[in-house]
Amino acid sequence: MSADSDDPKGLEPELGPTPAGDPEFRPYRHPAAGWGAARSVGRFLVREGAPVEGPRAIMRMNHENSGFDCPGCAWPDDTKGLHLDICENGIKHVTWEMTRKRVGREFFAAHSVTELSGWSDYDLENQGRLTEPMVYDPGSDRYVPISWKDAFEVVGGALRGLDDPGQAAFYTSGRLGNEATFLYQLMARELGTNNLPDCSNMCHEASGRALHASLGTGKGTVDLKDWESADALFILGVNAASNAPRMLTALAEAYRRGARIVHVNPMVEAAATRTIVPHDFVDMALFRTTRTSTLNLQPRIGGDMALLRGMAKAVLEQSATDPKALDREFIDRHTTGFEEYRALCEATSWEEIENQSGLTRADVLKAARVYGEADRSIVSWCLGLTQHEHGVDTVREIVNLLLLRGNLGREGAGPSPVRGHSNVQGNRTCGIDHRPSDEFLDRLAEVCGIDPPREHGLDTVRTIPAMHSGEVKVFVGMGGNFALAAPDTPYTYAALRSCDLTVQVSTKLNRSHIVHGRRALILPCLGRTEKDHQRKGVQSTSVEDSMSMVHLSIGMKRPASSHLLSEPAIVAGMARAALPDSATPWEWYIEDYDRIRDTMAKVLDGFEDFNRRVRLPLGFRIKQPARELVFLTPSGRAEFSSAVLPDVVPAPGTLALGTMRSHDQWNTTIYSDNDRYRGIKNLRTLVFMNRADMRERAIADMGPVDITSTAKDGSQRSLNGYLAIPHDIPRGCAAGYMPEMNVLCALSDYSTQSDQPIMKHLKVTIVSARQDTLSDVP
Numbered sequence: 001m002s003a004d005s006d007d008p009k010g011l012e013p014e015l016g017p018t019p020a021g022d023p024e025f026r027p028y029r030h031p032a033a034g035w036g037a038a039r040s041v042g043r044f045l046v047r048e049g050a051p052v053e054g055p056r057a058i059m060r061m062n063h064e065n066s067g068f069d070c071p072g073c074a075w076p077d078d079t080k081g082l083h084l085d086i087c088e089n090g091i092k093h094v095t096w097e098m099t100r101k102r103v104g105r106e107f108f109a110a111h112s113v114t115e116l117s118g119w120s121d122y123d124l125e126n127q128g129r130l131t132e133p134m135v136y137d138p139g140s141d142r143y144v145p146i147s148w149k150d151a152f153e154v155v156g157g158a159l160r161g162l163d164d165p166g167q168a169a170f171y172t173s174g175r176l177g178n179e180a181t182f183l184y185q186l187m188a189r190e191l192g193t194n195n196l197p198d199c200s201n202m203c204h205e206a207s208g209r210a211l212h213a214s215l216g217t218g219k220g221t222v223d224l225k226d227w228e229s230a231d232a233l234f235i236l237g238v239n240a241a242s243n244a245p246r247m248l249t250a251l252a253e254a255y256r257r258g259a260r261i262v263h264v265n266p267m268v269e270a271a272a273t274r275t276i277v278p279h280d281f282v283d284m285a286l287f288r289t290t291r292t293s294t295l296n297l298q299p300r301i302g303g304d305m306a307l308l309r310g311m312a313k314a315v316l317e318q319s320a321t322d323p324k325a326l327d328r329e330f331i332d333r334h335t336t337g338f339e340e341y342r343a344l345c346e347a348t349s350w351e352e353i354e355n356q357s358g359l360t361r362a363d364v365l366k367a368a369r370v371y372g373e374a375d376r377s378i379v380s381w382c383l384g385l386t387q388h389e390h391g392v393d394t395v396r397e398i399v400n401l402l403l404l405r406g407n408l409g410r411e412g413a414g415p416s417p418v419r420g421h422s423n424v425q426g427n428r429t430c431g432i433d434h435r436p437s438d439e440f441l442d443r444l445a446e447v448c449g450i451d452p453p454r455e456h457g458l459d460t461v462r463t464i465p466a467m468h469s470g471e472v473k474v475f476v477g478m479g480g481n482f483a484l485a486a487p488d489t490p491y492t493y494a495a496l497r498s499c500d501l502t503v504q505v506s507t508k509l510n511r512s513h514i515v516h517g518r519r520a521l522i523l524p525c526l527g528r529t530e531k532d533h534q535r536k537g538v539q540s541t542s543v544e545d546s547m548s549m550v551h552l553s554i555g556m557k558r559p560a561s562s563h564l565l566s567e568p569a570i571v572a573g574m575a576r577a578a579l580p581d582s583a584t585p586w587e588w589y590i591e592d593y594d595r596i597r598d599t600m601a602k603v604l605d606g607f608e609d610f611n612r613r614v615r616l617p618l619g620f621r622i623k624q625p626a627r628e629l630v631f632l633t634p635s636g637r638a639e640f641s642s643a644v645l646p647d648v649v650p651a652p653g654t655l656a657l658g659t660m661r662s663h664d665q666w667n668t669t670i671y672s673d674n675d676r677y678r679g680i681k682n683l684r685t686l687v688f689m690n691r692a693d694m695r696e697r698a699i700a701d702m703g704p705v706d707i708t709s710t711a712k713d714g715s716q717r718s719l720n721g722y723l724a725i726p727h728d729i730p731r732g733c734a735a736g737y738m739p740e741m742n743v744l745c746a747l748s749d750y751s752t753q754s755d756q757p758i759m760k761h762l763k764v765t766i767v768s769a770r771q772d773t774l775s776d777v778p
């Protein structure tokens with residue numbers, strides 16, 4: 001199941017037909033990005049009423065020191081002063097925030113919450129920006145206005161009234177800037193809890209834990225410069241054209257300079273074909289496309305670890321005759337566990353590798369050859385690798401492979417996870433962690449004069465049953481849309497509804513406002529594009545991208561309403577009400593965010609001289625010890641792992657189903673029901689299947705199907721009446737959209753390695769709905 005070409009001048013991507021593939025399938029009518037993207041953006045700007053302001057704001061996006069950071073993905077900003085370092089989805093994201101539409105008190109007066117619960121998620125968000133704080137009034141079943149002071153008192157009163165601070169949970173969605181993040185965790189810890197679930201618990205927890213165990217720090221080690229000098233790029237489990245579109249530029253540039261690019265994904269996504277580089281005006285004008293792939297491999301869902309093991313095995317076999325195949329000096333000087341790992345690779349048979357990866361040995365060897373021939377390799381990955389039972393082992397296998405050839409701590413080489421939300425990495429750096437280290441807590445205690453709890457707190461999957469059982473009574477959501485993002489939708493709804501108080505700090509109306517606790521608050525905040533005026537003038541916040549660059553983001557737009565507060569100010573307001581005797585100068589911090597940064601500089605590693613360095617062009621890079629070949633592991637070395645391959649082959653009659661995003665959505669925010677690169681229009685209730693799997697089940701193209709998942713504990717969940725779409729995906733695999741498919745994800749099905757919900761590998765049966773109905777007829 002591969003397609004490759006070593007001919008750099010080749011014009012047509014050689015992508016199929018493949019043994020697993022579908023010879024009738026040709027979805028890639030458009031190259032990624034380019035004019036299709038431009039058209040889509042144009043329509044979107046008009047729809048959101050921002051045809052003039054939108055473009056003006058976009059020109060200020062991701063500019064060193066003078067603009068705001070794109071609130072979209074966490075791909076780093078261009079380092080060469082690119083003037084249009086933007087993408088279709090970033091533009092949609094910004095425009096969605098800048099919409100002219102408003103949800104004011106009249107809206108809430110006109111619609112009861114019961115009525116709104118019948119609205120679609122699209123319709124809820126599409127009402128526009130929230131404008132003032134609202135509180136749920138059970139008598140009228142409506143949200144009614146409340147002053148900020150009273151709203152803070154509701155939160156403060158509820159938190160003060162708890163028997164134990166562990167009865168509160170503070171969720172963070174990865175958009176929150178560093179300064180608000182720091183204050184938020186300080187508030188939780190001053191109250192006395194580490195209950196800090198975050199979206200990272202569903203996202204890259206596996207990457208953090210794996211990199212920590214292997215290299216001593218939980219982040220990637222490379223930056224964009226390294227991407228520019230790698231000889232080989234391996235891209236695993238990322239739909240880059242939709243979810244990290246600015247990566248396309250890096251891929252196109254890599255292709256042009258002759259680098260090899262290997263995509264590993266059960267689905268051949270648009271980024272694995274060709275692109276029109278959106279800021280390259282000559283390309284745009286001439287419709288000139290650049291290839292972004294030299295080899296595509298389509299493993300089965302969960303088959304990546306076997307592929308990586310096979311590549312390592314091939315490198316080790318090669319080393320019997322070619323001493324340069326391994327970097328022995330690096331292995332001896334910087335690593336431990338090599339002999340054990342070598343023995344494990346030898347003991348893993350090719351038959352097992354083929355069976356578990358779903359790839360032929362010849363295909364695995366092709367990837368191994370690219371790796372073996374490259375002096376500098378980068379391996380990059382996203383959710384296709386992490387949201388699995390064995391996500392940690394798989395990411396550690398990436399590191400194993402890199403270590404074999406010393407692909408670490410030098411230019412153009414290393415591990416490079418693609419993070420999700422624009423500041424999800426910064427959230428963790430600045431203290432959002434339900435398992436904080438003692439060193440961090442010691443520094444926090446010393447600098448901030450608090451006595452933080454040492455006991456670990458609740459993560460996302462543990463917060464939900466705790467709310468359900470009444471153990472957690474107050475839920476605060478700092479952004480995000482917990483009700484829909486979390487697994488097991490009906491159970492999560494029931495959990496939120498069991499709370500005494502739910503508080504959502506948000507920019508737009510969403511399901512988490514409609515599915516609420518006995519008491520509920522909506523606290524509307526400024527968006528990242530908006531000017532944040534405080535006593536000492538206009539404030540900026542900082543964010544950290546996927547590659548550990550920290551830089552400032554300054555809003556430039558007039559706020560959507562004069563009643564909005566900034567996120568730091570909302571945290572401070574809640575904290576002051578909850579902690580009336582607090583010694584923390586909450587109000588003083590809000591007057592000038594430089595003061596927050598001065599405190600952060602004393603608490604956080606790598607933030608020395610924060611206020612000055614964050615104002616440098618492009619900001620500063622947090623030092624990555626592993627990059628300097630300093631390993632903060634127990635052995636002081638990079639540690640090979642030796643995990644046996646998991647069995648990922650679906651049981652007879654079942655399929656492995658992965659949930660993922662369409663091109664036109666941002667997590668739980670759906671911009672439209674289209675998925676352009678996969679050739680889908682106006683449909684989300686679908687499941688992509690291999691045509692042979694469909695035939696075997698007598699499912700017609702676009703035929704209605706019922707999907708039933710079976711959890712580890714044997715419980716079952718179903719979605720009915722979905723439409724089956726034949727797609728180029730290996731046999732035994734299926735895919736559909738989150739968040740709708742969270743109905744199929746059992747809360748109890750989280751990885752024992754990472755505690756992440758297993759959102760990319762559901763065990764399902766799919767039957768033709770018609771056939772099912774017929775079988776019910778006596």
Ligand SMILES: Nc1nc2c(c(=O)[nH]1)N[C@H]1C(S)=C(S)[C@@H](COP(=O)(O)OP(=O)(O)OC[C@H]3O[C@@H](n4cnc5c(=O)[nH]c(N)nc54)[C@H](O)[C@@H]3O)O[C@H]1N2
Pocket residue numbers: 072073074089203236237238239240242243244264265266267269300301302303304382383384385419420421658659660661662663665666667668735760
């Ligand atoms: N426009 C846009 N951008 C986004 C987001 C968004 O919703 N919209 N979300 C942001 C967030 S929070 C995140 S975390 C990232 C998510 O970015 P992605 O990880 O790209 O997100 P998904 O859509 O879940 O896509 C997962 C990809 O993994 C593949 N895959 C599934 N199972 C496997 C497997 O077993 N092995 C391999 N190799 N591949 C597999 C799927 O085919 C798909 O291409 O994007 C961020 N950027």
Ligand SMILES: Nc1nc2c(c(=O)[nH]1)N[C@H]1C(S)=C(S)[C@@H](COP(=O)(O)OP(=O)(O)OC[C@H]3O[C@@H](n4cnc5c(=O)[nH]c(N)nc54)[C@H](O)[C@@H]3O)O[C@H]1N2
Pocket residue numbers: 125172173174175199200202203383387420421478479480481482484485486487505506507508509510525526527528567659660661666667668669738739741742745759
């Ligand atoms: N089945 C399945 N489920 C998944 C995933 C999957 O792949 N499959 N992916 C998981 C992943 S990776 C993630 S990250 C989570 C996402 O989980 P979340 O981060 O919780 O969800 P989002 O959809 O990003 O949140 C959207 C809401 O954020 C609010 N918002 C937008 N901008 C701002 C802002 O500037 N400030 C504040 N305070 N609020 C703002 C708006 O009200 C909007 O409605 O979903 C997870 N769920």
Ligand SMILES: [Mo]
Pocket residue numbers: 199202203420421
């Ligand atoms: Mo994410």
